[in-house]
Amino acid sequence: MSQWNSGPYPPDPNQAYYAGQPGYPPPQGGANPPSQGGAYPLPPGGYPPPGGYPPPPQPGMYPPPNQGGYQPPYGGQDPYQGEHTPFRYTSTGNYGGAYAGGEDPEVKGFDFSDASIRRSFIRKVYSILTVQLGITLGFICWFLYDHKTKHYVQAHTELFFIALAILLVTMIALACCGDLRRKPPMNFIFLFIFTLAESFMLATAASTYDAEAVAMAVGITAAVCLGLTLFAFQTKWDFTMMGGVLFVAAMILFLFGIIAIFIRSNIVNLIYASLGALIFSVYLIYDTQMMMGGNHKYSISPEEYIFAAINIYIDIINIFMFILQIIGHNRD
Incomplete structure (x- = not known):
């Protein structure tokens, strides 16, 4: 891309510029007029780049961001979502939900206070x-x-x-x-x-x-x-x-x-x-x-x-x- 934005300012009238690149925007009234749709001329070779655009993200392709509370399985849905949730693991390390604060320590797998x-x-x-x-x-x-x-x-x-x-x-x-x-x-x-x-x-x-x-x-x-x-x-x-x-x-x-x-x-x-x-x-x-x-x-x-x-x-x-x-x- 250096061949498009190199040179001193004001820029080359025959050169295309893009937002965020040195020399942008071009001077008012100068060359490099907008092309169709108000865009500037495409770089040599045009778009899309070789190999095409990356495919849009699909469900389950990327892991969800870390959030406090219960994390559902990777790429799936929360199996405990609903009003009849028996328990839910919170960010504090305790269980909440219908059995929050339960008092039966014999139940295995529950992290009671x-x-x-x-x-x-x-x-x-x-x-x-x-x-x-x-x-x-x-x-x-x-x-x-x-x-x-x-x-x-x-x-x-x-x-x-x-x-x-x-x-x-x-x-x-x-x-x-x-x-x-x-x-x-x-x-x-x-x-x-x-x-x-x-x-x-x-x-x-x-x-x-x-x-x-x-x-x-x-x-x-x-x-x-x-x-x-x-x-x-x-x-x-x-x-x-x-x-x-x-x-x-x-x-x-x-x-x-x-x-x-x-x-x-x-x-x-x-x-x-x-x-x-x-x-x-x-x-x-x-x-x-x-x-x-x-x-x-x-x-x-x-x-x-x-x-x-x-x-x-x-x-x-x-x-x-x-x-x-x-x-x-x-x-x-």
Whole structure:
């Protein structure tokens, strides 16, 4: 094209010029008049260029430009277009649409937010915990009000130690074997056996107290646990950082309990029960916030719903036993 626009300005009257080329537009009144349709003369050889014009773009020939949101298949249409869209992948990496914010983390292929997974996890933990507490309360009522069963379990103390052995085996298995407590149905089978053993032991111990004292302990435990749970959900204090302190406190309580066995004093037993109720009340807040996750420093994985349910269940059982001891010593 240099042969068409070379030379000094004003341009050669016999030369054709085009927009964007040096020397364009030609001077007014000069040569190089417009040809048909107002266009300037064509270059040597004319148009179209050798080989012809490039073909017009066809559907699917070029990839669509990158845009935020779901990208349909290359050269095709969006298979999820319509008002009944089950889900849509957005530019933020989450799914939207009819199931946006869904709360079932078991559905494979869905990228749920952490909040929805955590809510589903909390519901699952409290559902398991409700069943556990229901079984335990049933055993306590059975052993308290069925006098034949009550006298039988008190006369055969070997049943208590058998239940203790089963409790330790199942608890160690669930605590140490991660695959066991995560994979159904074995995790639920071991959890059910653990709950039966714990319920039997707790009901046997509660049968040695007066029914009125047990009922009072149940009511106080329910009120205390409900208040502590609500406190754990709304407080800005992070109790998840107190794991080491609580572990040391539990070890001191354990040693204090061994000493209290050999010291026959109601005052010592009362102090031991009061400290135990206090420590496990803090443990209940700690385990509840570990289950909640969110802004807390430490949290339990949503896959560990069995482990979380066992932790809270043991906290509630220990609070009940210590409160029952306090009530029993006061009545004595």
